[in-house]
Amino acid sequence: RLVPKRMVPFSFPLSKCALWDPVPMGDVIGTHITYYRNPKICLVEKTLRLAYRHAKQNEKKSFSCFLLGTLTADEDGEGITLTVDRFDPGREV
Numbered sequence: 603r604l605v606p607k608r609m610v611p612f613s614f615p616l617s618k619c620a621l622w623d624p625v626p627m628g629d630v631i632g633t634h635i636t637y638y639r640n641p642k643i644c645l646v647e648k649t650l651r652l653a654y655r656h657a658k659q660n661e662k663k664s665f666s667c668f669l670l671g672t673l674t675a676d677e678d679g680e681g682i683t684l685t686v687d688r689f690d691p692g693r694e695v
Contacts, residue, residue, distance in 0.1 A: 640680060641682050643684045644686070652689045653667065653689045656689070668692055669690075670688040670689075672687070673685075
């Protein structure tokens, strides 16, 4: 697969000692979370209702907010689950 232009390569902060040789080796490959695993999204109803209420009360047509959650691998190792359980309306500034 080709790497889309919006993706950026991995980079790590500088350290005093390296555990591996940082020189790239081989061809560039693209990785995506759905390539090897079956994703599922679980959304807590309370979070969805809070986001919906905030959107209805907002006077602007478009606004920014955050949906926060946890990402876990399934027990069988075949899938991943994103559990969205928090809503943060963000700040206007």
